Amino acid sequence: MHKRNGTPSVAYDNDLAFLGDAPVLYHCHHFNLFLDQSVDDALGPKVGPALRFAAAREASYQLLASLVRAADAVTPAERVALAEHVFASMGHGRLRIDAPQGVGKAVGEHLHYGQAWFEKYGATVRRRSPADAFAAGFAAAAVDLAYDLPPLSSAATEERCVAMRAPRCEFTIRRGEPEEARPRVDRAAVAATSADGWIPAGLHEDAIASIAATLRAFLAGVESDDSGLIRAFGVYVTMHLAGYYNRITYDTITRVQATAPKMTEVLEMLFRESGHVCVFNTFGGILMSPEWEGAVGTLTGDPAEIVAGGVAIARALGFGRWRIREHVPGERLVIDAPATYESPYYGIRHGEAVRPTCYFLQGAALAIMQLAERVRWSERPALTQAFYNELFRGGLPWRVEQTRCRVRGDDRCAVVVTRS
Amino acid sequence: MSLTDMEKAVEGIAGLRGVFITLMPDCLLFDSWTREDRWHAEDVASYFGDLVRANREGLKAIEAWAADMQVTIESADSLVVLREMEGGLVASMVFERSVPMGMVRLSVKRLLGRLAVSLPAIELEDRPRGERLLDYLERYAPDPHAVRMRVALQTGIPLGELEHPENLSGGQLDEIEESVKFILGLDTLAY
Numbered sequence: 001m002h003k004r005n006g007t008p009s010v011a012y013d014n015d016l017a018f019l020g021d022a023p024v025l026y027h028c029h030h031f032n033l034f035l036d037q038s039v040d041d042a043l044g045p046k047v048g049p050a051l052r053f054a055a056a057r058e059a060s061y062q063l064l065a066s067l068v069r070a071a072d073a074v075t076p077a078e079r080v081a082l083a084e085h086v087f088a089s090m091g092h093g094r095l096r097i098d099a100p101q102g103v104g105k106a107v108g109e110h111l112h113y114g115q116a117w118f119e120k121y122g123a124t125v126r127r128r129s130p131a132d133a134f135a136a137g138f139a140a141a142a143v144d145l146a147y148d149l150p151p152l153s154s155a156a157t158e159e160r161c162v163a164m165r166a167p168r169c170e171f172t173i174r175r176g177e178p179e180e181a182r183p184r185v186d187r188a189a190v191a192a193t194s195a196d197g198w199i200p201a202g203l204h205e206d207a208i209a210s211i212a213a214t215l216r217a218f219l220a221g222v223e224s225d226d227s228g229l230i231r232a233f234g235v236y237v238t239m240h241l242a243g244y245y246n247r248i249t250y251d252t253i254t255r256v257q258a259t260a261p262k263m264t265e266v267l268e269m270l271f272r273e274s275g276h277v278c279v280f281n282t283f284g285g286i287l288m289s290p291e292w293e294g295a296v297g298t299l300t301g302d303p304a305e306i307v308a309g310g311v312a313i314a315r316a317l318g319f320g321r322w323r324i325r326e327h328v329p330g331e332r333l334v335i336d337a338p339a340t341y342e343s344p345y346y347g348i349r350h351g352e353a354v355r356p357t358c359y360f361l362q363g364a365a366l367a368i369m370q371l372a373e374r375v376r377w378s379e380r381p382a383l384t385q386a387f388y389n390e391l392f393r394g395g396l397p398w399r400v401e402q403t404r405c406r407v408r409g410d411d412r413c414a415v416v417v418t419r420s
Numbered sequence: 421m422s423l424t425d426m427e428k429a430v431e432g433i434a435g436l437r438g439v440f441i442t443l444m445p446d447c448l449l450f451d452s453w454t455r456e457d458r459w460h461a462e463d464v465a466s467y468f469g470d471l472v473r474a475n476r477e478g479l480k481a482i483e484a485w486a487a488d489m490q491v492t493i494e495s496a497d498s499l500v501v502l503r504e505m506e507g508g509l510v511a512s513m514v515f516e517r518s519v520p521m522g523m524v525r526l527s528v529k530r531l532l533g534r535l536a537v538s539l540p541a542i543e544l545e546d547r548p549r550g551e552r553l554l555d556y557l558e559r560y561a562p563d564p565h566a567v568r569m570r571v572a573l574q575t576g577i578p579l580g581e582l583e584h585p586e587n588l589s590g591g592q593l594d595e596i597e598e599s600v601k602f603i604l605g606l607d608t609l610a611y
Binding site: 034037038041042044045120121124125126127128260262263266267269270273277385389392 | 569570576602606
């Protein structure tokens, strides 16, 4: 691990990514917005954002604590500056934090969630509540660390938000009661739960590994722009915290199972959709990018090429060592992995599961099949919202089932896509 | 097969890009003719139907509504005229932007005359509130393929029951209406 601009670079174990101690990965705004929205749909407009804030604060605290140690940042000013730098370098926008001893404010410019929401949905619907619970949680964690306050104790409320047509995002920060610590999901814990080695190589393994390495080298050089955003492949990209995604996903599932168990399946469908929309847009954007053409070659549109490309992209983005176990073009796709970015968290925090829990893997595999079979690559279509909506007219011709899951005691996570 | 003899109705109308007949109050496509194969006639008919309804309600609110009102929209490359017809229908006529307004008015008059003769008599039937609510939501919500799942999750009404909105209770419909407002960020719905 080497340092660049005072921030450790990303390290990989089994194609799972880590920044400092924290599991991280790259995700686009389509995924981020849809996942947050599904949490709020399930829990309501008060509990949903509260959970997202708490998850953001917890995951950000873990990340920042390890980076503060690594950078030997001692004073509050150093620590706040480090946090603001990390936030922007991860593509989340510009955040200015001014809360001595845990009381004050933060101001956000070009925050990923608010800005992306407004650009994607602002012309269609009116937002009634702020969008940046992640930034609020990050700011609160930064303040906890900067002033050596009890971990996970500061609170932050977004008072104004660009998604609600404000000129910038503004947060108030105040002291609060510390949240009880949960079992850590760090690099060592993830490694302990996702050891590799007993799953045979999949199809096109050499090509996939080579493409993934090339893409990873490219990603290492990708930096946010002056606004603290990463615009690439037709989407806003973030380096994000797996702990945030996983906590909001599985805490929401747990609450729904307890309060409205019949709705669990619907929630799972929406979580799957967040993976589907992500892969369609981001993977599709990468496959059609000049960078792909330069590094891998011109797409022929062969379904095998698209599937292998999709799996390589997943590895490069830090989703885990996905493999193609079977692929019959037009008929069937099986993808498996010794661990996903979802399974270690679930195992550590929730233990064994009755149902498979890798929702992103499920939606992603479905979308890879869609990309392979329903996009005419030779025509280089624009992957627009209209095109995306069109895929669903008349129903999807594919369905996905997760047949194996580490947290159910299986040796791997595996999903199967077949015709509906 | 066209319900109306649209080919005959549009014959000789210069600069016409499309005609959409919307059945009100549900904003359903009744018939259409278009030169543009990229347009989705169902969507166009629904949106313009909603527009006419909103226009009507707005004019009523300022006590300026009249049965023969007409909406004209000038966009960069099209000139659109929306006009209520007898029998609960709305005609939406899309012209090339280069056609002079006077010519458009003449063409609209001629076209409406032809359509009035060729359109069959329609018996209007109120659609169930649940159907209208969900149709409205699917027209305006982002990610329309996912909105029923969102409504199910927000209301606790199973997806299977949402597939038959005509059977939903009044209480369930009230919950759905709140959910639709939440999703669209609206205080009131005109569906």
